[in-house]
Amino acid sequence: MARIEAKTEVTGLVALIESKVGDRIAAGDPVMLIDSMKMQIPVLVEETGTLHQILVTVGDAVSEGQVVAILEK
Amino acid sequence: MNDQPKAPPAAGGSEADIEELRLRRAEALQLGGAEAIAKHHGQGRLTVRERIDGLVDAGSFQEVGGLTGQGRYVDGRLVGVTPAPYVMGLAAIDGRPVAVGGEDFTVRGGTSWSGDRKKGGQGGFIEDLAASYRIPLINLIDGSGGSVTSINRRGHAVFPGVHGFERSVELMGKVPVVSAVLGTAAGGPAGRAILSHWSVMVQGTSQVFAAGPPVVERSLGQKTSKEDLGGAGLAVDLAGTIDNHAATEAECFALIRRFLSYLPQNVWELPPAVASTDPVERCEDSLLRIVPDDRRRPYDMRRLVKAIVDRDSLFEIQPTFGKAVIIGLARMNGKVVGVIANNPMIYGGAMDVKAARKQTHFIELCDCFHIPLVFFVDVPGFMVGKDAEEAATLREGMRAVYVGLQASVPMFTVVVRKCYGMAGMGATDKNGIDFKIAWPSAEWGSLPIEGGVAAAFRREIAAAPDPKAREREIEAELRAGASPFRTAEAFGVEDIIDPRETRPYLCRFIDAAQGGLRTNLGPKPKYGVRP
Incomplete structure (x- = not known):
C-alpha cells in the first residue's frame, strides 16, 4: 500500500486535529490545523487516502516541512 | 588522419x-x-x-x-x-x-x-x-x-x-x-x-x-x-x-x-492582446463566500484569482517556490496582466524572503515589458521571527517594495482581506493613480490590531482588573473604527466593491490603460540603488 505523507507547510503549534485514524481523506482536504501567524493554517493532503497514523498531538510545536500524519492509498 | x-x-x-x-x-x-x-x-x-x-x-x-x-x-x-x-x-x-x-x-x-x-x-x-x-x-x-x-x-x-x-x-x-x-x-x-x-x-x-x-x-x-x-x-x-x-x-x-x-516581441511593442471569449461582465457568485468570516481561517487564493481573470488564462510562475505569494501572467478581457496575490495558506500570506525575491523579479519583468499589474492583497506584513530575521527578510522585503515603487506600469490594488505595513504599501501604484479597490472583508493599517494593542495600551491593560478582557475590549473598539467603509468615507481607499464586481471593474480600467501603455513604450531606465 502506497504511503502518503501529510506535511505542514508552516511552523507553528498544532491547534486542532480534525480527523481520526481510519478516516478517508480526499485530496485537498485538511487533516489538522496549525496555529501560525495568528491564523489557523490547514495541513492539506495531496492525494486521497486513509489516515493511518497521526504523528502529533494538539499543542505540539511543528516545523515547516514536518510530516504530521501518514495516509495509505 | x-x-x-x-x-x-x-x-x-x-x-x-x-x-x-x-x-x-x-x-x-x-x-x-x-x-x-x-x-x-x-x-x-x-x-x-x-x-x-x-x-x-x-x-x-x-x-x-x-x-x-x-x-x-x-x-x-x-x-x-x-x-x-x-x-x-x-x-x-x-x-x-x-x-x-x-x-x-x-x-x-x-x-x-x-x-x-x-x-x-x-x-x-x-x-x-x-x-x-x-x-x-x-x-x-x-x-x-x-x-x-x-x-x-x-x-x-x-x-x-x-x-x-x-x-x-x-x-x-x-x-x-x-x-x-x-x-x-x-x-x-x-x-x-x-x-x-x-x-x-x-x-x-x-x-x-x-x-x-x-x-x-x-x-x-x-x-x-x-x-x-x-x-x-x-x-x-x-x-x-x-x-x-x-x-x-x-x-x-x-x-x-x-x-x-503573454510577452511582446520586444520592449518597443505592447504585449499581444487576444479576443477574449470570456464575458467582461461575468460575476462569479463564489467570490461572495470565498473569504471566511473567521479572520483566522485562510482560503484558496488561486481559486479566487482564477474566478476573476479570463478563464484558463493564469500561467503561474514559480508555483512551487516562495509560496506565500502567487504570481503569474494572465489576461483580462484579452489584455495581458501580471498577477501578484498573497497566499493566506502560507503563514497567512506574510512576505518572507523567498516571496519577496519572487515578487521583485516579477515586478521587474512586468515593468520591462509594459504589463500592468494586479495585486490581490491579503498580507499581514513581513514575516516575523528569528529565522526570518536571519534570512534578511526586512532587506529583501524592502527591495520588493522599492522595485514596486519604481515601476511605472499601471497597477491595480484589490484588497481582499489584510493590507498591513510596508508589504501592504508595496502593493500600491505610487507612480500612477494609486488606485485601490477593496472588498468589504478588507482591513488595513500600519500593523494588525491584535498585534499592536498589547504594546500601545500596555499600561492601561496592566492596570485593568481583568487585563485579558480589557485587551479584547480595546481590540473590539479599534476594530469598529478600522471598518473599510470609514476609510472610504475619507477617500483613503478609492472604492469598496461587491467581490463579484471585481472582474468587470478591473477589465474596464485595464482596457482604458492600454492607451497610456501604448504611448510609453521602449526600454525602462534604471536609477538609484536597490536596498
Whole structure:
C-alpha cells in the first residue's frame, strides 16, 4: 500500500486535529490545523487516502516541512 | 588522419561543390553519431534538433551556421565533419519570429566550441540576432561550459568573460529571454540560464549548479549526487534558481510557448492582446463566500484569482517556490496582466524572503515589458521571527517594495482581506493613480490590531482588573473604527466593491490603460540603488 505523507507547510503549534485514524481523506482536504501567524493554517493532503497514523498531538510545536500524519492509498 | 584541404573549391558552384555542400549538411544532421545519440536517448533526453523541432512552429526553423565544425580530410578530400556542438537559427512560435539555439550534448558533451565566431551560449550570433532583430531568444541549455582541456588546445588559460555576458545582459532590457535547462548545466551555461526572464527545467533529467559533485567533493569534502545538488527539487522548489519545472521535455516546450504567448516581441511593442471569449461582465457568485468570516481561517487564493481573470488564462510562475505569494501572467478581457496575490495558506500570506525575491523579479519583468499589474492583497506584513530575521527578510522585503515603487506600469490594488505595513504599501501604484479597490472583508493599517494593542495600551491593560478582557475590549473598539467603509468615507481607499464586481471593474480600467501603455513604450531606465 502506497504511503502518503501529510506535511505542514508552516511552523507553528498544532491547534486542532480534525480527523481520526481510519478516516478517508480526499485530496485537498485538511487533516489538522496549525496555529501560525495568528491564523489557523490547514495541513492539506495531496492525494486521497486513509489516515493511518497521526504523528502529533494538539499543542505540539511543528516545523515547516514536518510530516504530521501518514495516509495509505 | 586529418589533412588540410589542398585548394579552395572552384567558384560558381559546380556539381562537385553542391555535392560537397550536401555532404556537409548531411554530416551536420548526424550530430555526434548514432552511438552518442542512442546513449543520449537512453537517458531520456532528446537531441538538440529534436528539441528545436518540438518547440517551434512546424517547418519554421531556418538553421544558421549548419556547416560549422571540424572537417576531416584525406589527401585533401573531405570525408566527414564533426559538427560544432551548438545548433541555432531563426524560427517561429505562434507565427512570431524567435531566435533559438542549444548545445548539442552528443558532440563533446556540448562543451564550448571555438570557431572564428561564437554561434551561441553567452554572446554569439544567436544573441546578436535576437538583439538586432528585436525578437525573443530561447536557450536550450545542455552543456557544461568550458573545460580545463582548452588550456592544451589554446596554449593559454582563457580570462573569465572573454566570451562575455554583456550581450546577454543587454538582452534582459530589450527582448524576452527564455532558458530551458535540459541536461546538466554548470558554469557558464548555468549562468546563462539564470540571465533569463523565465526559466524551466525537466524533473529527473536536468540539473543546474555553479559546480557539480566532483568539484564540491574536492572543495568541501561533501559527497553528493547531481540530483541532490541541482535537481528540480532543489533548484526550483527550494532555491528558486530556475522558475518552473516540467515532467517531460515536451511539457517544457509547451510551457515555453505558453510563457511567450503573454510577452511582446520586444520592449518597443505592447504585449499581444487576444479576443477574449470570456464575458467582461461575468460575476462569479463564489467570490461572495470565498473569504471566511473567521479572520483566522485562510482560503484558496488561486481559486479566487482564477474566478476573476479570463478563464484558463493564469500561467503561474514559480508555483512551487516562495509560496506565500502567487504570481503569474494572465489576461483580462484579452489584455495581458501580471498577477501578484498573497497566499493566506502560507503563514497567512506574510512576505518572507523567498516571496519577496519572487515578487521583485516579477515586478521587474512586468515593468520591462509594459504589463500592468494586479495585486490581490491579503498580507499581514513581513514575516516575523528569528529565522526570518536571519534570512534578511526586512532587506529583501524592502527591495520588493522599492522595485514596486519604481515601476511605472499601471497597477491595480484589490484588497481582499489584510493590507498591513510596508508589504501592504508595496502593493500600491505610487507612480500612477494609486488606485485601490477593496472588498468589504478588507482591513488595513500600519500593523494588525491584535498585534499592536498589547504594546500601545500596555499600561492601561496592566492596570485593568481583568487585563485579558480589557485587551479584547480595546481590540473590539479599534476594530469598529478600522471598518473599510470609514476609510472610504475619507477617500483613503478609492472604492469598496461587491467581490463579484471585481472582474468587470478591473477589465474596464485595464482596457482604458492600454492607451497610456501604448504611448510609453521602449526600454525602462534604471536609477538609484536597490536596498
